[in-house]
Amino acid sequence: MNASNVARFGGLTLTAALLASVATPSLAGSFYLQEQSARGAGRAYSGEAADTGVSSMWWNPASIARSGREVYVGMHGLLLDSDVDNAGSTITYPGGTTVPVQGQAHNGDPIESGIVPNFAISTPIGDRFAVGLAVEAPYNFTTKYQPGSFARYDALTSELRSANVSVVGAMKVTDWLDLGVGVDAQYVKAKLTSALPNLSPLLADGNSSLEGDGWDYGWNVGAQAHTGRWNFGLSYRSKIEHELDGDVAITGLLGPIAAGNYTGSGTASFNTPWFASASVRYAVNDKLTLNAQVNRIGWSEFDAIRVRYATTGGDTYIQDYKDVTTGAVGFDYVANDRVTFRGGIGYDPTPTRDDERTARIPDADRWLFSGGVSVKATDSMTVDTGLTYIAFSDSDIASSHTSYAGTAAATTSTLRGTAEGYGIGASVGVRWAF
Template sequence: MIISRTSLAGGCGAAAALLLAAAVATPSQAGSFYLQEQSARAAGRAYSGEGADRGVASLWWNPAAIARSGREASFGLHGLLLRSDVQNAGSSITYPGGATLPIVGQNSASNPIESGLAPNFAVATPLGDRFAVGLSVAAPYNFTTKYSRASFARYDALTSELRTVDAGLTGAMQVTDWLDIGVGVDAQHVDAKLTSALPNLSPALPDGHSSLEGDGWDFGWNAGAQVHAGKFDIGLSYRSSIEHELDGDIAITGLLGPLAPANVDTDGTASFSTPWFATASVRYAVNDRLTLNAQVNRIGWSEFDAIRVSYPGGGDTIVQDYKDVTTGAIGFDYQVDDILTVRGGIGYDPTPTRDDERTARIPDADRWLFSAGASVKASERMTIDTGLTYVAFQDADIHSDRTFYSGTPAATTTHLRGDVSGYGVVASAAVRWAF
């Protein structure tokens, strides 16, 4: 995934780089491009208490969770039904010479954020009396957004696709009868694709087109601890940022007249960083049946400060300026009997995007999560977890000014203005086996 720069269209390369930046920053069920659906049990209580709970179902949040879980495996699937609406709120384009005109085309986009499925798998086994190892496979960043070729947002976004596979290897240890620790390493593969329209120098001319693709493997780490003290279970954990470098190519077509030299087909690299996560979690057993949960996550979205693009003959740094956020959730588990446990929770997840820098590729907003779920012990070795989450997105504004062909006589600026609303429903199910 890369930009190319040629003569007059040095600015065209920069414009394509800006479009690349958004390819890896489309919203999901958590803030910006993070997908937190990693456990059906967790989904049932709005992801509260995960860092302090035990077993492979909590492995994503704390590697110490498997220190006392025994031999266990879990496979989960999450179905995401998303409904969103993006409306034009006066978007315009300024051509060379200063003429500013409305961006013509479709003034609304219905459901540009596509629904989909997110799977996850984890397995753990003890090694002796005090040690355990685990393996997990997850999709923490996984989504697709699409706009029509005639959309008012086409200069920001047509198609964005991001697919990830995160394979984690974990080791955990029971240090004492009340303290567990764990560490892990992650190998994360990213595959991204972006297409968008490019403006020519007159509204009478058809749009050009940009296509960017890239992929690559990179690595991170995580560490955590759990304290088990009477009725309290307390968890602390940290998951590192991962700096990704994607290798790929770009094709720019359809630019006419003085912009024609910018039509290219080349390769190069683009780098960006995912956020770090710091989690503090507590579970309190009120009695033998009822457990209360709470969790706070500090997410280091400021790591996603820029996209850095390199290609033969040049490069670009595209500022993103995300902000760190704090999320929180509370919930409960209630064991009805030896077979059935029910749970529920509420969570709050603010967006890391800034109001004056939100693009059509990132129509992100603050959100509330309302969850309910249950676990059914189907046999001595098998438990079925389910969860249902309603995600209420607060209304948000799109506000993005972007200059194409900057630094040349062809400099053209789009002023994207829009209104965003929507909601989501997530249905989660998983099977856990003890073996």
């Protein structure tokens, strides 16, 4: 294998690693985690862009314009039950010999449960201005398959950790209109291990691993209108163009492809989606408020992962995500001056396409059914809780990948499988006014 082909091989490995890192199903579409507010979790995030307060700052920077001094700390536990099963996966070796992929056909709970933290603080400056700071984890999950899994050429371990730091400014323009703007610094760290096929089913697999990270930047804007019983919100969060620096290790390749064993570095770039939200809250009376929110998510920005290798060459891994529209409705009911109950239903369609879904992204359409309660423990402290059941639709896995592409050793794995599961999210947060 010449230097150019080694470069291409390493580039494909880095690409696959980045794909794995952003491919864990969550309680929102694909690799996005919307668990940024315990109060919002209780109503399926149905009124966030129109609500006020520091815990709505992720959805609308204008939310802090008239909320006073406030601190929010939240924690969200995500329990996922998932199954991924083989449905006729094959591998085609050089010369055209096609055989079934051997190994573990049933994979129970490859998607690990986890915890998502968040923090936010805001303070007014004078009578009309406010500033805020928030730290969120919008992408944060781990997926693991056993070494003998049928999906091993697609994924073994896939880890993603992220931190988003937002600095926000807001202004009360009039008695009824608020505007806000923010900048985001987003850190992403990814890790992958996977198997690589040697040129005969009688030979042990090779292995690849990658770790990469990097900081990149985006922005967000929003507006809110408060007109008596009605509250309206509009917001937009930009895409972020990520470029991760990574270290690649490829081992265990034998015979003619042994020259592909490599340890080195590379970079990979991909985009996270933009978000546009429209929300309304209507106070039916002093106790009951109805909420609705629609989000248009620009997943088509995640069209490909583009790789540059440290020596020569590179590659592009097509993703072809589609833009989606999500929505939720819910309510807040003030039982008394200390207790508020919430509920909501949300729908999140998957941005993945049926004929391009891999074991790394066993994503599916989902319904969210939520309930929650807020208790004002003291005059300055409120405890928010939320519980969400997520019903995932069953989905098919169908994709193909060629290892050592462009060489005489090209080996194509054709993945066919099914995925099903459900999730439960438990959220708790504390808000302090000071």
